[in-house]
Amino acid sequence: MTSIDDLPATPSDPAHADPRNEPGIRPRGVLGKLPRYAAGKPPVVVEGLESFKLSSNENPLPPLPAVLEAIAAETSINRYPDPLTTALRTELAAYLGVPPTDIVTGAGSLGALNQILATFAGQNDFDAPDEVVYAWRSFEAYPISVGLAGAAGVQVPVRADGRHDLEAMARAITDRTRVVLLCTPNNPTGPILTRDEVVGFLANVPAHVVVVIDEAYQEFVRDADAVDGIALYRDHPNVIVLRTFSKAHGLAGLRVGYSVAQQGLTEHLRVSAVPFAVSQVAEHAAVTSLRHIDEVEARVQSIVDERTRVVDGLRDLGWTIPEAQGNFVWLSLGEHTQDFAAKAGERALSVRAFGTEGVRVSIGEEAANSRFLELCGEYSHRPAAW
Known part of the structure; x- marks a missing residue:
């Protein structure tokens, strides 16, 4: 048996109007005014290099x-x-x-x-x-x-x-x-x-x-x-x-x-x-x-130790950075932000670039942190002292 829903639509039937002729469904107006959340991107694959993601402030260690x-x-x-x-x-x-x-x-x-x-x-x-x-x-x-x-x-x-x-x-x-x-x-x-x-x-x-x-x-x-x-x-x-x-x-x-x-x-x-x-x-x-909080705290301390190594390494290179108390460091690179992020990508490191403000780099695996410091040692556009 054929139901009414199986009948062909006619132009005079508003219930079956061609959706191409109808205005689109509109979201709330506020959505057009909001920035979009940009999650940290995964690193690009570079032949011969292990890739490291330093763009999302993740713990580089797996759960206990x-x-x-x-x-x-x-x-x-x-x-x-x-x-x-x-x-x-x-x-x-x-x-x-x-x-x-x-x-x-x-x-x-x-x-x-x-x-x-x-x-x-x-x-x-x-x-x-x-x-x-x-x-x-x-x-x-x-x-x-x-x-x-x-x-x-x-x-x-x-x-x-x-x-x-x-x-x-x-x-x-x-x-x-x-x-x-x-x-x-x-x-x-x-x-x-x-x-x-x-x-x-x-x-x-x-x-x-x-x-x-x-x-x-x-x-x-x-x-x-x-x-x-x-x-x-x-x-x-x-x-x-x-x-x-x-x-x-x-x-x-x-x-x-x-x-x-x-x-x-x-x-x-x-x-x-x-x-x-x-x-x-x-x-x-x-x-x-x-x-197992003691084990968690030991792992956190290992990340803090790496953070100290990275911060000391940056300052030894003459870089000016803010106090770092999280599991990341901030490089106020201004107009050089995107260039630095691209250079990091060439070394199979993903970092988090914020427009023309700066770059946030998560503390990752020891090898990743060392490669990041090597890049900073070669990069000429360093943050100016405030």
Whole structure:
């Protein structure tokens, strides 16, 4: 039997109009105003050279053997994960010394950030959009996440040495400001914020403004004066700390992050949290990694040691670079940015070039770092002192 859906369309039938004559489906207008996230590219293949990816701030080491075993042993992926990630929050609470109720998990620290923005900043009915203040240049996803939340980003330029200008950021806060983002160590430039700086900044922030301390690279920090968000949030009801398992734990592909805040904020964050954002495989891996934290810390120290070698090598070559407290270094190369990235590609190294601002280079394998230093030794256009 022939159904009505099988009948040929006629020009007079609007339900079957030729789609080529109809206006296209339009996305929200904000999409045309947002930058596109550019992930670090893989290295090109150069005959005779081992290729190394130094463009994504990934941990060059695989997860711990115990973690790989835990991943392989997880067979319940036909079931939905625990939406509250109870096992992980319990393990994190013991590790951090905080109540489990203060922790909200997300798909990486970026997923946790998106939950924060969805909760506290956006486009309100019949009002101008809320504002989110953040340093720039900083994490590339900030303007995208802020814009998609419906908020307006207020970018405050970093200082010449790559550090946040907290005084200028405090001045940028208005009646419309709902969230401030502090990235420490700052990605891609590298410097940390000190505890005294952040405490002084918070004293100038209205109590109703949420301050997010993004500590994705916290485990790599060796500056004794660096802010510790976990130590700080207990005294500040408007502070939220972001952390991740992507970097130090080497679990970037599993997407496990979390935020820590007092319950006056987490009760709202749980409403906007994406259900089942952390899979049971990811949760099991993260819990196992925490239970072997000594091994994780030893691996992190090996990366910090390589970072020290790279930083010392650059300075011995006469290069001026900002303080490096993450697992990367920043080369403020200006107009020579793309040229340097191309030269790195010729040596089977992928690095992250940011327009005409500079190049971020992740700390990778020892051989990769040595090859990077060799390139810098031969490259003539070095960053000028600030």
